[in-house]
Amino acid sequence: MNQAQSVDRSRDPLSTAGRVYEVQGLHFQYGGSDSGTLRQVLRNVSFFVEAGEMLGIVGPNGSGKTSLLKLLGKIVPVQQGSVALFGSSMSDLRQEAVAQSVAFVPQDTSQTFPFTVAETMLMGRFPRHHRTVWDWGFGWDSPDDRAVAQQAMKTMDVWHLADRSVTELSGGERQRVIIARALAQDPRVLLLDEPTAFLDLQHQIEICSVLIRLKEERGLTVVLVSHDLNVASQYCDRLMLLDRGQVFRLGTPDDVIQPEVLKAVYRCQVLVDRHPRSGLPRVTLPGRDTARRLK
Amino acid sequence: MMSSDHPSSPHSVGVLAASPEPNQPLSSSADDQLFEKSTLTARRWMTAMAFLSALGILAALLCLQFGAQYVGLSEILRIVVHMAWGTHDQVVDSDATATILLHVRLPRVFLGFLVGCSLASVGVALQALLRNPLADPYVLGVSSGAALGVSIAVLFGVGTTMLAVSALPLCGLGGSLIALVVIYRMAASYDRLPIYSVLLAGVILNAIFSALVMFVTSIMDPNRSFGMMTWLMGSLTAPAYPTLLVFSLYLIIGLGLLFKHVRVLNIMAFGEEPARSLGIDTDRTKRYIFLLSALITGAVVSVSGMIGFIGMVVPHAIRLIVGADHRLLMPASALVGGTFLMVADTLARTLLSPSEVPVGILTALAGGPFFIYLLVWRKDRMS
Numbered sequence: 001m002n003q004a005q006s007v008d009r010s011r012d013p014l015s016t017a018g019r020v021y022e023v024q025g026l027h028f029q030y031g032g033s034d035s036g037t038l039r040q041v042l043r044n045v046s047f048f049v050e051a052g053e054m055l056g057i058v059g060p061n062g063s064g065k066t067s068l069l070k071l072l073g074k075i076v077p078v079q080q081g082s083v084a085l086f087g088s089s090m091s092d093l094r095q096e097a098v099a100q101s102v103a104f105v106p107q108d109t110s111q112t113f114p115f116t117v118a119e120t121m122l123m124g125r126f127p128r129h130h131r132t133v134w135d136w137g138f139g140w141d142s143p144d145d146r147a148v149a150q151q152a153m154k155t156m157d158v159w160h161l162a163d164r165s166v167t168e169l170s171g172g173e174r175q176r177v178i179i180a181r182a183l184a185q186d187p188r189v190l191l192l193d194e195p196t197a198f199l200d201l202q203h204q205i206e207i208c209s210v211l212i213r214l215k216e217e218r219g220l221t222v223v224l225v226s227h228d229l230n231v232a233s234q235y236c237d238r239l240m241l242l243d244r245g246q247v248f249r250l251g252t253p254d255d256v257i258q259p260e261v262l263k264a265v266y267r268c269q270v271l272v273d274r275h276p277r278s279g280l281p282r283v284t285l286p287g288r289d290t291a292r293r294l295k
Numbered sequence: 296m297m298s299s300d301h302p303s304s305p306h307s308v309g310v311l312a313a314s315p316e317p318n319q320p321l322s323s324s325a326d327d328q329l330f331e332k333s334t335l336t337a338r339r340w341m342t343a344m345a346f347l348s349a350l351g352i353l354a355a356l357l358c359l360q361f362g363a364q365y366v367g368l369s370e371i372l373r374i375v376v377h378m379a380w381g382t383h384d385q386v387v388d389s390d391a392t393a394t395i396l397l398h399v400r401l402p403r404v405f406l407g408f409l410v411g412c413s414l415a416s417v418g419v420a421l422q423a424l425l426r427n428p429l430a431d432p433y434v435l436g437v438s439s440g441a442a443l444g445v446s447i448a449v450l451f452g453v454g455t456t457m458l459a460v461s462a463l464p465l466c467g468l469g470g471s472l473i474a475l476v477v478i479y480r481m482a483a484s485y486d487r488l489p490i491y492s493v494l495l496a497g498v499i500l501n502a503i504f505s506a507l508v509m510f511v512t513s514i515m516d517p518n519r520s521f522g523m524m525t526w527l528m529g530s531l532t533a534p535a536y537p538t539l540l541v542f543s544l545y546l547i548i549g550l551g552l553l554f555k556h557v558r559v560l561n562i563m564a565f566g567e568e569p570a571r572s573l574g575i576d577t578d579r580t581k582r583y584i585f586l587l588s589a590l591i592t593g594a595v596v597s598v599s600g601m602i603g604f605i606g607m608v609v610p611h612a613i614r615l616i617v618g619a620d621h622r623l624l625m626p627a628s629a630l631v632g633g634t635f636l637m638v639a640d641t642l643a644r645t646l647l648s649p650s651e652v653p654v655g656i657l658t659a660l661a662g663g664p665f666f667i668y669l670l671v672w673r674k675d676r677m678s
Binding site for chain 1: 561566575
């Protein structure tokens, strides 16, 4: 699966073998212990992520998908249970060390200040800079940084937006810019929260294709959260179906996308057939006939 | 292991080939130029800073000329040259003009510059952290905290004159630190520090501190409470050189540490989660920058009172001109903030000469309408 890993210079060939994440007995809750608003978001979640695979996290609203993704990116701290990234415990890793191998694309990409797209891209290089006491924080971007940022912009088709302010972009354009910035981070793992949510059809297909290509050419490991079961089914190697904070099923799209499984979690009937070209399971809404019959 | 070799690779190649923006080697130099133009380069930084520094020096020369007594430019140059090249006795003996210039006007202009610098820089930092272009030390209540500290000290007779720059900066510092700790506690009562609750906590705290300052002022003896009011409105007086030296060292170190964080501020401006994903320990960074801001604000308030709006107006205007990159935004705002306050203070002491208008009134009159404009402008942009 990861034949072309050698393309990337900065990567240790040994460490791409084996597991990227090992998650054991993970619990997570929001709200302080003193306030009465405690909300259990994840319960006893255990799984692993293989190097170079694309894992899709799916499930109904409030099933804990985004929280799980944030735990994988050290955006929120591990409370109970363990998350290991390349064999080291997430709690022991410094934020900067995580950022050097993991890039996270949040769902909310709004911005108040008029940074240009090019400036935003160069920020992706931040975790790669070695800061010293004498560095007065200006850190002029090296030609190397600029080259990587420009390449990432071309990959995500945001090149023509270079001089635009991120505040003026449409939701979809900004989404692509932030994904491009994550690529400029030159990560080994890419975490995406609803990457296709704001995108039109063309860019949905394009982003998924880029992810597949990066996975195959550079051995990039991808974990994405998606509401869109079809995107998840067609592009991910494995799916994790969460139900109220617990793993309901984890396996290939064939294992997970089954009418009775989906009915148990989503509490509704959908049609599942096969994609005519890939042969992978495809979810379809029941349609008007069923709506009439239900009445 | 689970099989995952479904045939998705062929069509990824197809999409890439059909990508609307293929690599065109011919246009690459034009592309590079567009990219270069849209990012901050060392050359652009130097140009902007050189221009603003020149502007600042010109403004300073202008401010030195005006006052109760007009001192011509040639006169200023003569005195400065004599000062610099050792014929000190000659200058001091010669006339009262030199004394006015060197011991009244120069320290005051310099103080105005420092105060303006500090207020604008702290404004930039707080705006980035709170992701809110309307934030400044006043909104957060850090200034009123400092003012409360100073006014309590004055009530108990620390410092005989209102601006005896002796123990007062420490009291101001203490007050703003208390404000900060309270804000931090209030906001941190949630699991982490959500950015909007900090802002809200600041607004509430500001109201409480202002009420307390008013109370302290009202129970003071009338002689002192008049000076107190003038100081609260925001005014500068010429400090003695040793005091000015201590004060400026303090601010220069504080500002230096703040300036070290310009790149971090760039990333913090995208929000906490993106900042963490780019490797920043956001909680520590926030605490550090809030602390530095409180320290700088405490010192500034103790010498100049409540000079409002510079921390909000200047960064905003500069952002419109030079862009949002804090590497340039922060130092440029500092220079312009300093220049702005120098000029405003010169107006304050000359408009109704020989009496003075508190400079805080002028900045508020200039900044208030701008604030309203911003609110309207922002409403348009957001909806």
